[in-house]
Amino acid sequence: xxSVAQPEDQVNVAEGNPLTVKCTxxxxxxxxxxxxxxxxxxxxxxxxxYITGDNLVKGSYGFEAEFNKSQTSFHLKKPxxxxxxSALYFCAVRDGGTGGFKTIFGAGxxxxxxx
Amino acid sequence: xAGVTQTPKFRVLKTGQSMTLLCAQDMNHEYMYWYRQDPxxxxxxxxxxxxxxxxxxxxxxxxxxxxxxxKQNFLLxxxxxxxxxxxxxxxxxxxxxxxxxxxxxNGTRLTVT
Numbered sequence: 001x002x003s004v005a006q007p008e009d010q011v012n013v014a015e016g017n018p019l020t021v022k023c024t025x026x027x028x029x030x031x032x033x034x035x036x037x038x039x040x041x042x043x044x045x046x047x048x049x050y051i052t053g054d055n056l057v058k059g060s061y062g063f064e065a066e067f068n069k070s071q072t073s074f075h076l077k078k079p080x081x082x083x084x085x086s087a088l089y090f091c092a093v094r095d096g097g098t099g100g101f102k103t104i105f106g107a108g109x110x111x112x113x114x115x
Numbered sequence: 116x117a118g119v120t121q122t123p124k125f126r127v128l129k130t131g132q133s134m135t136l137l138c139a140q141d142m143n144h145e146y147m148y149w150y151r152q153d154p155x156x157x158x159x160x161x162x163x164x165x166x167x168x169x170x171x172x173x174x175x176x177x178x179x180x181x182x183x184x185x186k187q188n189f190l191l192x193x194x195x196x197x198x199x200x201x202x203x204x205x206x207x208x209x210x211x212x213x214x215x216x217x218x219x220x221n222g223t224r225l226t227v228t
Contacts, residue, residue: 009155032213043119043205043219044158051214090157092217100213101146101165102173107157 002027002095006106013081014114021076021089021109029097033074035065038088038108047089050074061085081113117141121206121220128196128227136191136223138206144218145211147189148173149181151202152222158205164189165211196227 003026013019025031032051036044048059055067065076074091091106119140128134138147146165150158150173160173164183178200180192189208193200203224207217 006157034216036217036219041221043221044207044217045219046216049214049216094213096213101171102160102163103148103207103217104160104174105150105158107155 002093002098002102002104004091004093004104004106006089006091006109008109009107010110010112012112012114015083016080019078019081019085019111019113021091021111023074023076023091023106024072025074025091025093026072027093027095027097029095031072031074032094032096032100033065033067034092034094034103035059035063035074035076036090036092036105038090044090047076081111083113083115086111086113119206119208119218119220121204121223123223124221125224126226128193128225130197130227132196133192133194134196134225135193136204136206136225138189138191138208138220140187140189140206140208140218142208142210142218143186144208145186146209147183148207148217149179149189149191150205150207151175152205153202161191161204196225198227201225201227 035047050067094100148163149161162181167186206220209215
């Protein structure tokens, strides 16, 4: 069965500093990996995805993520954090080995960027 | 283009009452999903559908039923609500392609007293 772990409930960074939000996954087949962001009282918004190819993928709002197959990780990064990046971030995985019908989410990591 | 629309936005039920949450999408997506979001637990998949007339169980299907009579609509039913079903419910849809991201509605906040 596929699963996702986000080991940090909250990440605190100062504005202008780099940020990393961690994610590890488990699947039986090829992983399809996603990051989403949620602002208060809203649905989730898609940030970026890894399907195949280059291990560093770039997404919306200056975010990027690094896929590491040996460590089964897909960490979200941004070189310089903004206060407006403060939100709830979810990592998600789809298992290509079981048809890829289901998308399973991690528990979420709250990012707090201090001015 | 409204995307994914959920109704109602808020609802309060008494234990034992029933209700139906409606999800509608106007993007002609094949796949539709119902998730619930609880603090510290992320989003958990309740049921999903890969096409009109088909449904399948997710991670936490007990106490819920679904129907997909039309491609654009996915209904989530609670036959006898319990306080444990107090949650925020999100509907999502996507095209058939494996790499396509989910499109989410804005959620329904349900409280069962």
